[in-house]
Amino acid sequence: MSAQTIVSLPDQSTAKMPKRHYINNEHGLLSWLLTGDHKRIAILYLISITFFFFIGGAFAGLIRLELLTPQSDLVAADTYNKFFTMHGIIMIFLFLVPSVPATLGNFLIPIMLGAKDLAFPKINLLSWYLYLAGGIFTLTALVLGGVDTGWTFTTPLSTHYLNTHVITTALGIFVAGFSSIFTGLNFIVTIHRMRCPGMTWFKMPLFVWSHYAASLLMVLGTPVLAIALVLVLLERLFGIGVFDPTKGGDPLLFQHLFWFYSHPAVYIMILPGMGVISEVIATFSRKRVFGYSAVAFSSVAIALFGFFVWEHHMFIMGVSNYSALVFSLLTMLVAVPSAIKVFNWSFTLQKGSITFETPMLYAFAFIGLFTIGGLTGVFLGALGMDIHLTETYFIVAHFHYVMVGGMLMAFLAGIHFWWPKMTGRMYPESLSKLSAVTSFIGFNLTFMPQFILGYLGMPRRYAAYPPEFQVLNVLSTAGATVLGVGFLLPLLYLGWSLKYGAIAGNNPWQATGLEWQIQSPPPTENFLETPIMDHEAYDYEWLANKTKHEVTTVG
Amino acid sequence: MGISPVLWQFLTNWLHGSALFPAEASSISPWVDALYFFLLLMTVFGVVLVGALLTFFSVRYRRERSPVATQVEGSTLLEATWTIIPLAIFLLVFVWGALLYFRIYNPPTNALNIYVVGKQWMWKAEHPGGQHEINALHVPMGKPVQLTMISQDVFHSFSIPDFRVKREVIPGRYSTVWFEATRPGTYHLFCTQYCGTQHSGMIGEVTVLTPVDYQKWLHESTSGMSLAQNGERLFASMGCNQCHSGTAAARGPNLAGVYGSKLTLTDGSQVLVTDAYLRDAILSPSQHVTAGFAPIMPTYQGQISEDGLIDLVEYIKGLQSNYRVQQTLVTSTSSDAAPKTPEPGTTTPEMVKP
Numbered sequence: 001m002s003a004q005t006i007v008s009l010p011d012q013s014t015a016k017m018p019k020r021h022y023i024n025n026e027h028g029l030l031s032w033l034l035t036g037d038h039k040r041i042a043i044l045y046l047i048s049i050t051f052f053f054f055i056g057g058a059f060a061g062l063i064r065l066e067l068l069t070p071q072s073d074l075v076a077a078d079t080y081n082k083f084f085t086m087h088g089i090i091m092i093f094l095f096l097v098p099s100v101p102a103t104l105g106n107f108l109i110p111i112m113l114g115a116k117d118l119a120f121p122k123i124n125l126l127s128w129y130l131y132l133a134g135g136i137f138t139l140t141a142l143v144l145g146g147v148d149t150g151w152t153f154t155t156p157l158s159t160h161y162l163n164t165h166v167i168t169t170a171l172g173i174f175v176a177g178f179s180s181i182f183t184g185l186n187f188i189v190t191i192h193r194m195r196c197p198g199m200t201w202f203k204m205p206l207f208v209w210s211h212y213a214a215s216l217l218m219v220l221g222t223p224v225l226a227i228a229l230v231l232v233l234l235e236r237l238f239g240i241g242v243f244d245p246t247k248g249g250d251p252l253l254f255q256h257l258f259w260f261y262s263h264p265a266v267y268i269m270i271l272p273g274m275g276v277i278s279e280v281i282a283t284f285s286r287k288r289v290f291g292y293s294a295v296a297f298s299s300v301a302i303a304l305f306g307f308f309v310w311e312h313h314m315f316i317m318g319v320s321n322y323s324a325l326v327f328s329l330l331t332m333l334v335a336v337p338s339a340i341k342v343f344n345w346s347f348t349l350q351k352g353s354i355t356f357e358t359p360m361l362y363a364f365a366f367i368g369l370f371t372i373g374g375l376t377g378v379f380l381g382a383l384g385m386d387i388h389l390t391e392t393y394f395i396v397a398h399f400h401y402v403m404v405g406g407m408l409m410a411f412l413a414g415i416h417f418w419w420p421k422m423t424g425r426m427y428p429e430s431l432s433k434l435s436a437v438t439s440f441i442g443f444n445l446t447f448m449p450q451f452i453l454g455y456l457g458m459p460r461r462y463a464a465y466p467p468e469f470q471v472l473n474v475l476s477t478a479g480a481t482v483l484g485v486g487f488l489l490p491l492l493y494l495g496w497s498l499k500y501g502a503i504a505g506n507n508p509w510q511a512t513g514l515e516w517q518i519q520s521p522p523p524t525e526n527f528l529e530t531p532i533m534d535h536e537a538y539d540y541e542w543l544a545n546k547t548k549h550e551v552t553t554v555g
Numbered sequence: 556m557g558i559s560p561v562l563w564q565f566l567t568n569w570l571h572g573s574a575l576f577p578a579e580a581s582s583i584s585p586w587v588d589a590l591y592f593f594l595l596l597m598t599v600f601g602v603v604l605v606g607a608l609l610t611f612f613s614v615r616y617r618r619e620r621s622p623v624a625t626q627v628e629g630s631t632l633l634e635a636t637w638t639i640i641p642l643a644i645f646l647l648v649f650v651w652g653a654l655l656y657f658r659i660y661n662p663p664t665n666a667l668n669i670y671v672v673g674k675q676w677m678w679k680a681e682h683p684g685g686q687h688e689i690n691a692l693h694v695p696m697g698k699p700v701q702l703t704m705i706s707q708d709v710f711h712s713f714s715i716p717d718f719r720v721k722r723e724v725i726p727g728r729y730s731t732v733w734f735e736a737t738r739p740g741t742y743h744l745f746c747t748q749y750c751g752t753q754h755s756g757m758i759g760e761v762t763v764l765t766p767v768d769y770q771k772w773l774h775e776s777t778s779g780m781s782l783a784q785n786g787e788r789l790f791a792s793m794g795c796n797q798c799h800s801g802t803a804a805a806r807g808p809n810l811a812g813v814y815g816s817k818l819t820l821t822d823g824s825q826v827l828v829t830d831a832y833l834r835d836a837i838l839s840p841s842q843h844v845t846a847g848f849a850p851i852m853p854t855y856q857g858q859i860s861e862d863g864l865i866d867l868v869e870y871i872k873g874l875q876s877n878y879r880v881q882q883t884l885v886t887s888t889s890s891d892a893a894p895k896t897p898e899p900g901t902t903t904p905e906m907v908k909p
Binding site: 072077078081148150152154156157160161162245246248250251252285286287288290291292293294315316317318321324325328329332333335336339340342343344346347349350351352353354355356364367368371372375376378379381382383384385386387388390391392452455456457459460461462463464465466468471540541 | 747
């Protein structure tokens with residue numbers, strides 16, 4: 001509760017790139033492909049995930065172009081169906097689920113805990129290969145002619161009525177799923193076993209807490225998806241009949257199995273993003289996160305409740321009225337911890353000393369968009385309202401607000417925030433601020449009209465639609481164009497900064513995390529001597545004293 | 556509703572005139588819209604509140620004005636406030652939404668029943684009088700209409716946005732939805748569950764007619780045979796009346812008055828005979844053996860189309876005495892006897908209706 005001395009940003013011009021770091025420690029392609037270093041694996045993930053993001057984004061662009069006119073005149077209905085299927089599958093399984101955990105989580109969790117690596121470096125590398133294999137399988141299906149099940153693989157459509165590459169795609173997702181399980185497992189073990197001396201659970205950064213919660217979901221949820229996909233394959237290949245009513249099966253069983261994973265999957269995506277936001281907000285307001293333990297516990301609460309809400313995807317499917325009641329109630333409860341987080345982040349700013357660097361702008365965008373996404377989720381959790389809104393563009397807008405507006409903004413916030421640490425270089429400040437503003441405006445222009453379209457009743461996954469919906473669709477497509485520019489900009493200037501960016505120095509943001517106390521980019525072994533965590537997380541007084549001490553010793 | 560009725564009228568009229576709001580064309584629509592406005596208000600309030608907090612703190616505590624941060628650990632009082640208030644609002648929304656759900660999905664008993672079969676890629680509606688329509692549905696205004704729906708292939712979803720109703724149409728089981736239309740006119744009927752290539756082409760039109768016009772339409776569109784009559788013919792041609800003859804020596808249970816009754820099965824359990832039960836009992840009889848009868852009924856899985864099942868069910872529903880059954884028995888045996896009796900076992904029952 002006491003005032004701290006102001007820490008001025010160090011003079012960047014004198015900062016020098018360290019001679020030896022994880023990037024130049026070994027040379028050659030093989031040294032990357034066979035590495036056990038969590039930081040290098042994170043970079044491998046970052047490159048492959050970015051690749052898939054832009055492929056998925058290209059499909060999004062095609063979808064919006066097709067919807068510019070009411071007729072299906074750009075492509076035939078069949079092709080359009082393949083477009084939205086590939087968009088969904090790539091974005092969810094190959095981008096959103098692994099994005100923050102596999103890149104930033106992989107890079108940062110060991111460093112934040114004061115460890116030299118993850119618990120199982122070889123399994124970590126294996127998980128990247130599994131991810132890549134899954135991605136290549138999925139892309140193969142795309143090149144061979146695509147798949148048109150929708151990312152939800154609804155049976156019996158996917159098992160009996162489609163002649164597209166369902167098996168290849170499902171296998172791809174099945175394999176990529178194991179990468180997710182291994183990553184989760186690795187994080188859980190690392191967080192339990194490899195914290196440095198003094199790093200108690202409640203001294204861990206909130207980024208680590210959120211990854212811990214997400215890892216639980218990955219490890220417990222993903223196998224159920226794997227089972228559902230295996231059953232789809234068996235049904236398709238051998239007609240075993242678990243989902244076929246004429247053989248005594250139940251087509252709703254697939255929905256239960258699929259959503260048992262795929263609802264928690266939303267939290268696998270969003271929780272790590274929330275972790276990023278906690279770090280960014282604390283750093284740029286120079287304050288400890290308001291109610292640290294409430295934010296930590298709300299992550300775990302979201303993970304636990306997240307397992308008991310899947311049936312809210314099935315309110316109109318003829319589930320019993322009473323089970324619908326229970327699941328609606330649980331859905332309302334899961335909204336509460338999210339509300340807690342939003343208010344805690346807001347009040348972290350109070351009495352802070354706030355600056356508005358690019359990661360902070362992205363974090364603000366996250367809070368705004370996530371608030372809208374979260375509150376519109378309450379519409380869908382309310383039983384009577386869900387009947388009208390589900391399967392329309394309202395739901396499309398809602399989950400894009402949560403997953404793209406929330407998750408992607410958090411990912412970009414995190415990439416910008418830790419870019420100096422990962423590469424040792426700064427990115428151009430004004431361009432990056434422009435990209436944050438552009439994507440925020442573009443995002444709202446794209447998805448706000450879709451809420452209205454949804455209440456008007458426009459169904460999702462329509463290649464052609466009644467002409468009265470055109471004006472709002474044109475607006476949405478215009479927004480998507482702006483959004484596309486907002487996402488392309490970072491690709492360009494971040495690439496540029498790799499060679500031409502200013503040298504960042506160890507701690508350009510004056511942040512408190514252990515990762516900022518080592519050189520940028522870090523050495524392969526992270527810490528030359530095992531650190532001791534002798535202060536709380538986000539302790540700016542500790543940082544001020546440390547800096548003062550260093551200044552005096554150097555001077 | 557704390558809003559004056561005049562203002563409410565003005566507001567809804569204005570909204571329906573604008574292109575941003577769907578028509579209110581069923582008795583349930585105003586109720587759904589009321590909850591929608593409440594939720595919209597909650598969202599706007601929440602977003603404005605968060606936006607205001609962020610803006611205020613950003614201006615007040617920016618680096619230039621507040622060079623030094625004051626560390627605050629948290630505040631139990633504040634955190635309890637923003638846990639309890641959202642919780643209370645969400646619970647209110649839960650109760651409101653649940654009441655609405657029961658209202659939308661529990662049909663009144665006097666509803667007019669129309670059958671709908673969804674298939675790739677069309678909606679086929681069958682009125683009790685035998686009127687069939689494809690991608691169209693004519694309903695009377697001011698009368699509750701219940702749709703009993705089933706899919707012949709994949710999941711479809713039956714949605715009329717202007718009525719604010721929607722229900723999944725599922726292979727292998729009947730689902731129902733009901734509404735009471737309040738304004739004559741034509742409204743969109745969408746399939747909202749992705750169902751394959753022509754998903755976006757599975758659009759129909761719901762036409763709401765005044766009761767007089769509806770009667771006129773029924774007369775003009777009749778095919779001459781009601782669903783129950785079709786069912787009766789099917790009942791005879793599939794040979795159902797051989798066992799379900801309604802006599803004391805019959806090998807199958809008496810079907811007169813069976814619909815809506817409680818039936819005791821061989822395992823001692825009791826079931827309520829509904830449309831869904833009748834359908835299941837025809838398709839997988841071995842799992843639905845009535846107490847006192849031998850499990851000798853063959854399965855009709857794959858031999859009767861969903862349309863045919865609807866006809867049979869409609870026929871059985873209407874059976875109040877055995878008179879009709881015995882009539883059909885006489886007719887069918889006499890016609891069987893006429894030219895040549897096919898040898899037992901050689902006839903392969905075909906799909907009676909395509």
